Every structure is written in structure tokens, then in C-alpha cells.
Amino acid sequence: MRMTRPLIAFALAGSLFASNAMAAPETYEIDPTHSFINFSISHLGFSFLQGRFNDISGSFVYDADNPRANSITVEVKTASIDSNHAERDKHLRGKDFLNVDKYPTATFKTTSFEPKGEDGVLTGDLTLHGVTKPITIDVTFVGAGKDPWGGYRRGYSGKTTIKRSDWGISYNLGPAAETMDLYFVVEGVRK
Amino acid sequence: MWKSTNDRYGRIARLLHWGMALLLIALFVTGWWATELGYYDPLYRVIPDLHRGLGVLAGALIVLRLAWLLVDRRPALNVSRRWERLAARLGHGLLYLLMVLVPISGYLMSTADGRGVDVFGLFELPALLSPSSGREEWAGRAHYLLAFGGAWLVVLHVAAALKHQFIDRDGTLRKMIG
Numbered sequence: 001m002r003m004t005r006p007l008i009a010f011a012l013a014g015s016l017f018a019s020n021a022m023a024a025p026e027t028y029e030i031d032p033t034h035s036f037i038n039f040s041i042s043h044l045g046f047s048f049l050q051g052r053f054n055d056i057s058g059s060f061v062y063d064a065d066n067p068r069a070n071s072i073t074v075e076v077k078t079a080s081i082d083s084n085h086a087e088r089d090k091h092l093r094g095k096d097f098l099n100v101d102k103y104p105t106a107t108f109k110t111t112s113f114e115p116k117g118e119d120g121v122l123t124g125d126l127t128l129h130g131v132t133k134p135i136t137i138d139v140t141f142v143g144a145g146k147d148p149w150g151g152y153r154r155g156y157s158g159k160t161t162i163k164r165s166d167w168g169i170s171y172n173l174g175p176a177a178e179t180m181d182l183y184f185v186v187e188g189v190r191k
Numbered sequence: 192m193w194k195s196t197n198d199r200y201g202r203i204a205r206l207l208h209w210g211m212a213l214l215l216i217a218l219f220v221t222g223w224w225a226t227e228l229g230y231y232d233p234l235y236r237v238i239p240d241l242h243r244g245l246g247v248l249a250g251a252l253i254v255l256r257l258a259w260l261l262v263d264r265r266p267a268l269n270v271s272r273r274w275e276r277l278a279a280r281l282g283h284g285l286l287y288l289l290m291v292l293v294p295i296s297g298y299l300m301s302t303a304d305g306r307g308v309d310v311f312g313l314f315e316l317p318a319l320l321s322p323s324s325g326r327e328e329w330a331g332r333a334h335y336l337l338a339f340g341g342a343w344l345v346v347l348h349v350a351a352a353l354k355h356q357f358i359d360r361d362g363t364l365r366k367m368i369g
Contacts, residue, residue: 054324079328085304085306086300086303086326086327087301089304172231173230174231
């Protein structure tokens, strides 16, 4: 029992040190098989066309002590657009829309993050179709913790609306389809 | 005369030739037109549907043409020089090859996601290969290049026929007309 007190002190010191270490900024590699960039755009005002980009990569930084420093960088291969119709996808990759031969990637880079609890509002530069413009994404924290395979994961969802013509994609799809919604689900594995 | 002779093409061969000639013109026009249509054009759906249907018809016709080639003879060539015979053979061979490859590449593009090709609303040509992401891209590029290659070959074919008719005055057109 005499040993107990120093042991507890040692353990406390250790856990203090550990919690300090935990609070350092964590970098997460985006898991492309559990991350999704979905879009939804009005079809003539009658319904919504849903699609996604299948080739996503990037990483994000989570800083528990200084959440304003949270940031994410994502790169998307524009040719990986998938609207569940091959001929339409081919059209979307062409000059009328994404022009993927000329602009093979789209990127998002964080410029600031406004935390609201674990959620927040993310602002950054979206480069698409050769044009870089700021966008704001409402971010919702989903969950974090150990996965069953020895890794540590953290995931968010996000939502924003963009006006296509701001990025020079102006092909006329009707007045209801000038803007489109983007929905994100991003899951990262801690490095 | 249903079958060809040494001097002229028979009825079947002529029917196939002129039917295919009309189809190729219609396909070239609708194929180009389809890529230029705006979303709100009343023909936005009509022209591509027409192109696919006519394309399937052309694919069927070229199979019949090649089958008939096995049965029918071909009239003698109006040329005697060796290089001219070779050029004529090569030109016709390439025309046949492209008339096979262009519909195949179009079919591969349209069926890349596993959907069949609708033919004038009458029936659907099923997708025989399993869906393959990205196939519409390379098949589409091949379709475009082969179709333009074929169009230039048709121009060459027509120019050669006119040259024989009006410059060499060897009565070539009589083999296919009249």
C-alpha cells in the first residue's frame, strides 16, 4: 500500500501528459471509401437529379484546443462524376459542363473555421472549372472514436449551395437549375 | 437480276448500297446535330433517339451486306493497274471495316452503364456486356474518330466514282445505277 501514493501520482502525471499530447492538432487522412461528395440539382423544377464524385482524396486537421484552426483540404477528380447514366456523365465531363480534359481536378482549401460546439461553419476556396471562389459549408460533427481494426476515426457531414455560373458552368438547364446543392460526408482516419 | 454479274451489281447489292448511303448521311447529320442541341431544344430527345435507332439499323444492314458478299460475286473493277486495284480493294475494305466499327463503338458507349439501346420505341437492343465505368469515354472518342474517318472515306469513294465516270468515262456508275 505504501507504493500506492507515488504510483497514483505517477499515473496522474502520465495521464496529464497524455491529455496534453491528445490535445495537439490531429491530422486525418480522408477515407475515400467512406467519404462522399454528392450533388443535387433541380430537373426542370419537377424533381432532383442526384449524383456524386467517386474519386476523392485529402486530409483534415482537428485541433481540440484551438478549433478555429480546424481545416480540410480535398481534391476531386472531376472525371469521376457519376449521375447513374453513362451518356449523361459523358456530357457532364464535356465542354458544356466540367470540361474535365482541361480541368481534371476540383479542390477545396480551408480559409477559416467558425466553431459552434463540435459543429461549425467552414469557409474556403473552391476551385472548379478553373475558377476559384469562396464558399461556406455548414458542418455537422457525426462521431469520432476507435474503429474495430485498430484505427481512430472522425467524421463530419456538410452542406452548401452553389451557383453554377459563378464557376463558369452556365449551360442552360432552366431557371430552377441555376443553383445546386452539395452534400458531403467525410470520414478520416487519424495518422 | 437479284445477283451481281461481271458488269453490274444485282438488286440486293444495290438495295444495300443505296440504303446504306442514305443511312450514313442521316447518321452523320443526326450524330453531329445531337452534340449541338441545347437542353431546351424540342428535338433534344428526338435527334439522339433517331440516331441510335438508325445506327442499330445500319449495324444490321452491314451484317446483311457482309453475309451477301459471301453469296454474291462482285463486278469486275474498271482498273487494270496494280496499285489502282490495291487502292480500290483497300478503300472498300476500310469502308466495310468502319461500317462495322462505328456502330459497335456507339453501342459500347450507350450501353456502358448496362442500359440497352432503344430502337424507335419498338424494341430494345440489350446491353450484352457488363457495365463498365468510363467505357462511355473511350468508346465515345472512338465513335467520334471512326465516324469522321468513315465520312472522309465516303467522300473519297464518291470522288473516285465520279472520277471514273466523268474523267475516265468508263461507265462505272452504270454498275450501281440503271
